[in-house]
Amino acid sequence: MKEKDLKKKWNWPNEWLKKTTLSRGLLVYTSKDFVVSATLFLAAIVLCMVIRHFDPENDSSYVAMIFLLDVFLTAMLTDGFLFSIFCAVLDVLCVDYIFTEPYWEPSFTVAGFPVTFVVMMTITIVTGILTSGAKQRTQVQREAQKEKMRGNLLRAVSHDLRTPLTSIVGATNVLLEDRAQLSEEQKIKLLTDVNEEAQWLVRMVENLLSVTRIGEDTGSIRKVPEAAEEVMEETVRKFGKRYPLIETEVILPQDLLLIPMDAMLIEQVLMNLMENAAIHGKTTKRVVLRLEEKEGEALFSVEDDGVGIFRLRLSTLFDGQLPTAEDHSPDTQRSMGIGLSVCKTIVQAHGGQIYATNGIQGGAVFSFTLPLTEEDRNENQRQSIDR
Secondary structure (H helix, E strand, C coil): CCHHHHHHHHCCCHHHHCCEEECCCCEEECHHHHHHHHHHHHHHHHHHHHHHHCCCCCCCHHHHHHHHHHHHHHHHHCCCCHHHHHHHHHHHHHHHHHCCCCCCCCCCCCCCHHHHHHHHHHHHHHHHHHHHHHHHHHHHHHHHHHHHHHHHHHHHHHHHHHHHHHHHHHHHHHHHHHHHHCCHHHHHHHHHHHHHHHHHHHHHHHHHHHHHHHCCCHHHCCCEEEEHHHHHHHHHHHHHHHCCCCEEEEECCCCCCEEEECHHHHHHHHHHHHHHHHHHCCCCCEEEEEEEEECCEEEEEEEECCCCCCHHHHHHHHHCCCCCHHHCCCCCCCCCHHHHHHHHHHHHHCCCCEEEEECCCCCEEEEEEEECCHHHHHHHHHHHHHC
């Protein structure tokens, strides 16, 4: 489960989540970290005492393992190294004082115990540091991935802005400078082109606003159970107005599917994918929108009969990357990078996954899943982080 999800689940007060730094930023802690550490420490003590109470042979070999687990969980669930190191020292002292004979007395004078004490202290501290370090490295890698995606999105936005704006400026210059020499049909054609490019810009701005709306916190999405069929039908209706020459078909399951979602955002995902089929499919004459329930998830698919996806582009479709010279892709006039990146952001914020393939009979197939329950959403987000 994501740490942000954990915070939301337990409703931590905002003042408890405020970070305080010590030693020039090397040590970071929050009030939440203190509560988590104290709770885990007390739980470890209680568990060991309960086991000892029911153990007739008074075997204490399990104690070190339980407190080592306490150090590991503390390092995983708190920020920085402070509480993991503090917990390691406290746990070793606790093992000595409470769970090593003579009980409730220091054991430093027992033969051989100083060596045992040092070994246990070293193991627990190293465990805490390594666990916290691995967590921080994961966070650094995640931030680096975010920065890479931001860069790709910025390049995609720049590309997608430049192309329609150039067309709009060119068409309006012709209308202003040569309007006396143009026929009525030519004027209408130029105005139609300007209108289409302006609509493209509007849709791209909508995509950017969706990314801004989601931001860093997936909890900002307000999901309510929605009938997926209604969302799909509304999308097809809007798509039909923009692309009346493309035939659309909707395939639905027999049973009504109520899916926790932000209907407006999912409608935007479907519209982006259908527009992608219409624009980049080149020869697309038919688009099939399909919905089915599979393994406890709702599976949406957008299939077209166009030219398909260039093989080298499959791995970077959703990263906002523009086609490169090595791609040899003929589709360089308009990149769908920003639109597909928005699709990925929205779907993952819902706890789902999105992917694309080429159809067996030709054309492209874009599919994404949405969890049918909140538990599935949290599990999918955890697996996404692990990958």
